[in-house]
Amino acid sequence: MRRPRTASTRRAAILITAAASCGLLLAGCAVGTGAANQDADYDAKADLGGDLSVMGFSGVDEVATSRVEVAKAELGDVDVKLIEGELDLQQFLASVASGKPPSLLYADRDQIGSLAARKAIIPLDECIDGEGIDMDEFRDYAVDQVTLDGKVYGIPEFNQVQVTMANADLLAAAGVTIDQVNGSDREAMTDANRKLAKVDGGNVSVIGVDSKLPEFLPLWVAGAGGSLLSDDGKTAQLDSQEAVDALTWAAGIYEDQGGFSAVKAFRDSADFFGEGNQFATNTLGAMPMEQWYINVLNDVSPDAPMAFDTVRGTDGQPIAFATGSAWAIPSGSDNPEAACRWARAMTSMDAWSAAAEARLAAREEEGKPFTGILTGNEVADEEIRGMVTSGGEPWDSAVAAMYDANDNAVSQPANPADAEFKDAMQEAVNSVLNGQATPEDALAKAQKTAQQALDDGWAEIEDAK
Structure with a gap:
C-alpha cells in the first residue's frame, strides 16, 4: 500500500x-x-x-x-x-x-x-x-x-447542537414512538426505519430515518460513550469499537432503504428550506438535525405534524456533538x-x-414564537432562555429539547490536523456508503491516515518550541 x-x-x-x-x-x-x-x-x-x-x-x-x-x-x-x-x-x-x-x-x-x-x-x-x-x-x-x-x-x-426531529403523523401510522427514533435503542431505531420507509423498485418515496452520514458519525460514536479523538487531541480513535459499531449501524439504516445513493437522491430533491420540506410533505419519518432548523420549520411550515426530542445515547441520556x-x-x-x-x-x-x-x-411582529439562540456562553444562554416565548406544541417541546441538548453536548478538542482528520473520517464513511469497503477496513485505513497527520502536526508544534 x-x-x-x-x-x-x-x-x-x-x-x-x-x-x-x-x-x-x-x-x-x-x-x-x-x-x-x-x-x-x-x-x-x-x-x-x-x-x-x-x-x-x-x-x-x-x-x-x-x-x-x-x-x-x-x-x-x-x-x-x-x-x-x-x-x-x-x-x-x-x-x-x-x-x-x-x-x-x-x-x-x-x-x-x-x-x-x-x-x-x-x-x-x-x-x-x-x-x-x-x-x-x-x-x-x-x-x-x-x-x-x-x-x-x-x-x-454561536453554538450548534443536534435535536431529533420527526413527523408525528408518520410515526403514528407506523406504530412508532419518538423514543424509538431518538438513538437510545439502535435496534428499535432500525426496526422503526423499516416500518416508516417506503421504497418501491429502488425508488424511495418516504425516507424512514435519515442517520445523516457522513457528517454525524461523531454524534453516533458519542452516543455510545466513545470519541473519535482522545481528550488531548493527539490520538485518533477512528477504529475504536464504538466507531465501527456506530458506522455499521448508521450505514445499515440506508441499506434497509435501498442504499445511500437512493436515499440521498430523494433527500436532495426536497424543498429543504421551503414549505415543501420533507416533514411538511410527509416524506421523512425522522432525523437528527441542528437546532436552527426548528426555526426554519416554524417559519415555513408551522402546521407540519412535528415531534421533537433530544438525540439520546444508548444509555438513554441526552447527547449532542457541538460545533460552532x-x-x-x-x-x-x-x-x-x-x-x-x-x-x-x-x-x-x-x-x-x-x-x-x-x-x-x-418574531412578535410576525406573530411567531421566539425559539431562542444558542451562544456557547452559559450565562447568555440562560438569560436568553428566559426570553423565549411559547409557540404551543410541538414547538415548546422543540425548544426544551434544544436547550437540553446544549447542556449535554460534547465536542472534539482542537488539534493541528483537524482538516486532515475530518477528511479521513468522511472518506472512510463514504467508502462504506458506496459499498467500497467494510466499516472495519475503512476505519482502519482512516485511523492510519489521521494518526499520521496528528503525529506530524504535533511534531511540528514541538519542533517550534
Whole structure:
C-alpha cells in the first residue's frame, strides 16, 4: 500500500497554493510569525482608533446587525470594514503569507486548531486578560475546541447542537414512538426505519430515518460513550469499537432503504428550506438535525405534524456533538487591540441581550414564537432562555429539547490536523456508503491516515518550541 501523504505535505500543498502570489514556500511565506502583534497593548479602558477589517463575517440578519451595533459602539473611533463573502481559507492563508491579513477572523471552531498550528492566528491569553473576557462563562466544550497545546486561540460565539426531529403523523401510522427514533435503542431505531420507509423498485418515496452520514458519525460514536479523538487531541480513535459499531449501524439504516445513493437522491430533491420540506410533505419519518432548523420549520411550515426530542445515547441520556464559530486574531493583524475588543464585545452579555431583543421583536411582529439562540456562553444562554416565548406544541417541546441538548453536548478538542482528520473520517464513511469497503477496513485505513497527520502536526508544534 502506498503511504498516504502526511499532514506536513498536505499542509504545505495547501499553503503553497495559497501563497503562490508571493512566490515563496511554506517557511518563508505561508506560516505567520506573530511578530506584528508582539507589542499589542490590550486594555479594556483604552481608547482605540484605526481600521478593523473583519473576514468571514457578514451582518445578514437582526441577530448579527444588533450585535455589530453594540461592538461598533464599544470600538469608538475604529473604522470597521466587514469583508463580504464566506470565509475562504486559502485566501486567508495567502493574506497571512503576504503580510497583509485581515485584522480579525471569523471561523468555524473546528478550523482553529490547524490555523493555530500554522501560526496563522495568535494565542489570545493577553487579549483575554487585557479586555477582561471571562472564559469561565463559556461552555467547556466550546473552549476546548479553540484551545491548542494549552493556549486559547479563539473566542467562542454561536453554538450548534443536534435535536431529533420527526413527523408525528408518520410515526403514528407506523406504530412508532419518538423514543424509538431518538438513538437510545439502535435496534428499535432500525426496526422503526423499516416500518416508516417506503421504497418501491429502488425508488424511495418516504425516507424512514435519515442517520445523516457522513457528517454525524461523531454524534453516533458519542452516543455510545466513545470519541473519535482522545481528550488531548493527539490520538485518533477512528477504529475504536464504538466507531465501527456506530458506522455499521448508521450505514445499515440506508441499506434497509435501498442504499445511500437512493436515499440521498430523494433527500436532495426536497424543498429543504421551503414549505415543501420533507416533514411538511410527509416524506421523512425522522432525523437528527441542528437546532436552527426548528426555526426554519416554524417559519415555513408551522402546521407540519412535528415531534421533537433530544438525540439520546444508548444509555438513554441526552447527547449532542457541538460545533460552532469563534473569533480569532490573525498573525500580523494591523489592529490586534481593536480585534480583541470586537471579539469581547460581540460575545458580551450586552450584545447577546440586544440580539435576543431584536429577534424577539421580529418574531412578535410576525406573530411567531421566539425559539431562542444558542451562544456557547452559559450565562447568555440562560438569560436568553428566559426570553423565549411559547409557540404551543410541538414547538415548546422543540425548544426544551434544544436547550437540553446544549447542556449535554460534547465536542472534539482542537488539534493541528483537524482538516486532515475530518477528511479521513468522511472518506472512510463514504467508502462504506458506496459499498467500497467494510466499516472495519475503512476505519482502519482512516485511523492510519489521521494518526499520521496528528503525529506530524504535533511534531511540528514541538519542533517550534
